[in-house]
Amino acid sequence: MPETFETRLAEFAASLRDAGAIRSETIEHAFASVARHHCVPQFRYGPKTITVPQDQQPSSEVLDIIYSHQSLLTSTGQDGGPPSSSSAPTLMARMLEALDLHPGMRVLEIGAGTGYNAALITTITKAPVVTVDAGANTADSATKSIRRLGLDHQVTVEHGDGYLGELSGAPYDRIIVTCGVAGISPHWLDQLVPGGLILAPVAHGGVHPLLAAGHNGTLNAKAALWADFMPATGFLRPAELVGHDPADYIPPAPVTRIPDASPARTTAAYNDLWFYLATRDSRITRAYLDDDTVDITKGACALHAPQRGTAWVQTDGSIAAAGESTVAEELRSLIHEWTANGQATLTQFTASFDSTDTSDKPLWTPSQWTLAAIDTAAHAIK
Secondary structure (H helix, E strand, O other): OOHHHHHHHHHHHHHHHHOOOOOOHHHHHHHOOOOHHHHOOEEEEOOEEEEOOOOOOOOHHHHHHHOOOOOEEEEOOOOOOOOEEEOOHHHHHHHHHHHOOOOOOOEEEEOOOOOHHHHHHHHHHOOOEEEEEOOHHHHHHHHHHHHHOOOOOOEEEEEOOHHHOOHHHOOEEEEEEOOEEOOEOHHHHHOEEEEEEEEEEEOEOOEOOEEEEEEEOEEEEEEEEOOOOOEOOHHHOOHHHOOOOOOOOEOOOOEEEEOOOOOOOOHHHHHHHHHHHHHHOOOEEEOOEOOOOOOHHHOOEEEEEOOOEEEEEOOOOOEEEEEOHHHHHHHHHHHHHHHHOOOOOHHHEEEEEEEEOOOOOOEEEEEEEEEOOOOEEOOOOO
């Protein structure tokens, strides 16, 4: 690897540490060692499709994009498979930190994507990684990425249904999920060692925050990170378990505003509020109005009550409401409750799970949230 490129990788890893995404030397070493551009032979950047040469070093302009902190869309799904992307490296680093990896750990990844994450994991653990993807073309592309990196002796890419996990490498010390799911597959639990950990983006409030789940007789999870992911396909995310689909825009309607519903807040505090609201009311979701009356750049968290209306809480502290005024009042009451609970952060929450049967394919889904800060159970989701 040319010295100049080694320097670029080292600076990229250092930038992730400076951003607070990396805390440990092993994860910094992984990002400084694995060439991300070998995993993204093509990606969308704005209106353009950028092809990344693999037989020579890409231009500095292309490398600047790849070795930035942004996600890269690698497949729109027009090939018949599900869309795929390389997640933002800041999120990937935080997930790997939350996964608590150690040398020798065997890891299963659900959602191979570009292969980059699996390559980082095996660089950290020096142990086998199995990664499964539902898209045939995505799995094939990830296989080629792993081969270009020279890690095919350590990483196995399988085309298959992530709901089933993958028995060939079981049992696993860690399972990491990189697509939005409705719950935890029982097959993952069967393939996890006692005391093992599952890190999965589980549908909650119209997004997919990351839960760190363990199974010792009962399944419990701790909320770990705010995030959102492309939704999984098939049995991992049945529509009946995730409520309002944000892709279903709210029809245009007159909008009223409550300018002083709550104080203005940072993005992080807004996400904590969003998480809290969704533990209290299953109607909390990510929603978009089918015109530009509500500025979603100020926040897309909404209480959506079909047939009655929708109300959005925004970062400036206002509520924008379309429909009955009572919906906005219900939302304001929940916001005040969050304030009374000390503006709880998402990492203060733990969840217990129940098994939910859908089409004879059960999933373990969060059934009750507990706010650890006050050591009392939050109300069960309505």
